[in-house]
Amino acid sequence: MIENKNRIKKVLIANRGEIAVRIIRACREMGISTVAICSEADKDALHAQLADETVCIGPAPAKDSYLKMDRIISATCATGADAIHPGFGFLSENSKFADLCRKCNITFIGPSPEVIDKMGNKAEARKTMMDAGVPVVPGTKEPVYTAEDGKKLADNMGYPVIIKASAGGGGKGMRIVEREEDFNKHFETASQEAKNAFGDDTMYIEKYIPRARHIEFQILADNYGNVIHLGERDCSIQRRHQKMIEEAPSFAISEVLRKEMGEVAVRAAKAAKYTNAGTIEFILDQEDNYYFIEMNTRIQVEHGVTELITGIDLIKEQLKVASGEPISITQEKVKIRGHAIECRINAENPMNNFLPSPGLITSLHFPGGNGVRIDSALYSGYKIPAVYDSLIVKLMVHDANRDLAIQKMRGVLGELVIEGIDTNIDFQYQIINHEDYKKGNIDTGFIERLLNKKE
Structure with missing residues (x-):
């Protein structure tokens, strides 16, 4: 060799x-x-x-x-x-x-600086996808700089619309506008938030699609023109546009639709001249229409559920591609086995508007067993700093089908012990046990509706 x-x-x-x-x-x-x-x-x-x-x-x-x-x-x-x-x-x-x-x-x-630039700017990414024939959410093709210009476009588009930061991510610089009279207020708030978070207040506007699922396809691409996808993840369980539970594959995607969307995701990555690991993100409406929303030019937080159902180590593939090697598997060899679910465990208090809860871990017990994976940097005696993201544990399970995976997640959530700080473990347990979640009746507004029922 x-x-x-x-x-x-x-x-x-x-x-x-x-x-x-x-x-x-x-x-x-x-x-x-x-x-x-x-x-x-x-x-x-x-x-x-x-x-x-x-x-x-x-x-x-x-x-x-x-x-x-x-x-x-x-x-x-x-x-x-x-x-x-x-x-x-x-x-x-x-x-x-x-x-x-x-x-x-x-x-x-990771990918080249040029590709990061092109796909990181959401307006430019939309234009690239539209030129490649990839379906995108109806919206602005060019960036929007003022509330006045944005409102004219939104009025023509019809409400509701969603205002997004071109350089955005993580739910920042994003606002849903239900009524015409609220547009200017939300635009100014979103653009100021974008400027504070990213140093760029360039915005774009899309038609808001209610009751949609957030579906993303994992991409691997090398320097020799080989691009494959590793199936999809359903990331519809979100709070304030931040993902909380992810699963793979999606309950809502048939084999036929998976093949079609996967081919479109590969086409999108090729249009961007992408290399290394990345994610093509779509929203899926209730009629199985799907639309590109963005590309993440990095490894995702939730990459582990894809690894569980495919057996492919994405970090190792990243390292190999960056070393100049071809990706080690062809599309035909990618097989999806069983079902995986990830719950993001955060240091926060759901009973106090999800207020972050840094502090000292006084006691810690991680569950184990067949099909259980824990990605975490916690240990007993560790003091969680107050200045970083609140994500502390990625709790993952894998089983033969979705029902069994839900049962397994229910068990490991009940076994996980983190003392000394507040966490969202009980809140995640409540979601996993919700009848609509178990039936797969979920969309990006699921948590909002759940919280509103409590109030």
């Missing part, structure tokens, strides 16, 4: 928490050395302890540490790492950072 001279030998993980731990473990299995970066608040974090080397790069706030490009590049050079894995969040979809890596001859484990 000919040795790959471009094979990555040492990876710096430009992230923290469970995704940093996940990447470290994949690298270890492949014989790749790892470098962790950490803020002063994360010196005792699990990822900082598991990596072969650790570099502290600044104070607790992300803007002074995990978002400091120059310090991350310096740490990479100082430790002799030849690649950076950005994980998700932070700099993972920052084209300037990817370009800086390229200029410094550091392999960025």
